[in-house]
Amino acid sequence: MDLEAVRTFVAVAEAGQFQKAAADLSITQQAVSKRVAVLERELGVRLFARTPRGAELTIDGQAFLPHAREVLRAAERAVASVRTGRRPLRVDIIASRGAASGLMRDFHRAYPEIDLAVVMLLDIERAVAAIRSGEIDASFRAVAAPGRPLPEDIESVRVLDEPLQLLTGPGHALAGARSVTVAELVGHRIWMPGIVPGSEWAAYYEDLVAEFGLTIEATGPNFGSDALLDTVADTPALATFMSEGTRLVWPAGHGLRRIPVTDPTLVYPHSLLWHRDHPHPALATLRAHLAATAPRHGAAGTWAPDWVLPR
Template identity: 70%
Template sequence: MDLEAVRTFVAAADGGRFQDAAAELSVTQQAVSKRIATLEKTLDARLFIRTARGAKLTIDGQAFLPHARDLLRAAERAVASVRPGRRALRIDVIGRRLAPAALLRDFHRAHPESELDVVTLFDVDAAVEAIRSGTIDASFRAVTMPGRQLPDDIGAVRVHDEPIQLLVGPDHDLAAARTVTFAELVGYRIWMPGIVPGTEWAAYYDALAAAFALTIEVTGPDFGAEPLLDALASSRSLATFVGERTHLVWPADHGLRRIPVRDPAPVYPHSLLWHRDNRHPVLDALRDHFRSGRSARSVAGPTWTPSWA
């Protein structure tokens, strides 16, 4: 369908006269009439009735008008999608309750004029593929996993080391501790049913368990955060790991405790990934935000991350 004819139809409908549409579009009235006639032929429908006062929409014209406006809006979005300065930065986060989403909120508070389109992809492989295909502009991920390297056209910078905390119920043996060490966690059942083999977070927790002889279980179906929190609240031995900036809400009577792990403190390495050819101005602002150290957080004492991070 000829979008110029559609745009002319909308201008004539809004103005009520072909003359007004011609003035708005900077064309002749004859050109307006020709475009409308072409559109009517394409649709096999009459759109206007010419009257002494101008042009009045027919029933078919009234029915077509909202769709014509949708077509023009879709065309504008299509054009904006390839003009980085005019579209939102499309960025992937691992989860909307997790630290990368919080990092983006911090950035947006500092840059409220920046438009963001936030999506969640499954893992680092899906994120890299989406970046390379242009589906997204950037992603927050932990890289690189053992045996995998990022393609040369993907840029990456470590932007945030997030402390990992122990989460336990009020009756757990360690519930009263202000901090815990890995030696104190040996022998306890740490349940993380949301871990998916082959993902970057699975690689992280596999390395953590191996380094400190921990028992991290992924058995059982993953019904989401709420059932896990319910199980923790009523257990004396069950625990899980959560990121410091993971947003969790539980009933007050659950009495769950977040306990920092120390000596060393495990930190999850979040990196920002992007295509090296991407020139979106908000992407530049986002990288500058992290270079300035505004997302940095210092952890007292020694820290631990996998050797591959």
């Protein structure tokens, strides 16, 4: 489909006259008529009816108009996607309620002039492939699980260590504690449905269990955070881990508790990944912003697996 013909059709529809559309497009009225005629032949319908008042859309023209506008918008997005410095910075944040989402919201507030597109990809292999193909510009990850190093063309920098908290219902044995040590968690059932085998967060919790002898259960289907909160609130024997930056709202009757974990503080490490050879122009601004605003990693008294340390 000829985009110039579609653009001309929309111009005539909005102007209501072929002559006015010609002036708006800086072309002759004859050129406008020719383009509309070509489009009508291609579609096999009449798009306008000539009247003393000008050009009025036929029923077919009315049906085609919203789609024509969308075709033009899609074309503009396609051009912007490859125009240097014009397309949005595309960043994978894994989940909308997590710390990475908060980091990107803060970045957007600090730099509203930078066009930003946020996506959510589940696994690190998909994220790395998307970075290498140019589908996205960066991704927040825990770097790579053991035995699966990042490709040589992927750069990473650790930007945030996010403390874990224990989330319990009001009837849990630890519900009244202001903080709990890791040793005090031994023997308690920590329920975390939705851990994907082979993912970097699965590797994180596997190392956590091996290091401290905790009991983490990933049994049962994952019905989302609301179902998780309902179950924890109603089951005194269950607790779950929740990252400090995870934003959650629950009914007042749940009486849930978010309890800091200490000695050591368990932190989930977030790193920013990007392609070494063709970074987006705004990526340097994002990295500088994260370096200036995100809490420093590797603080004394914290724990994270060795394999997530910077390369």
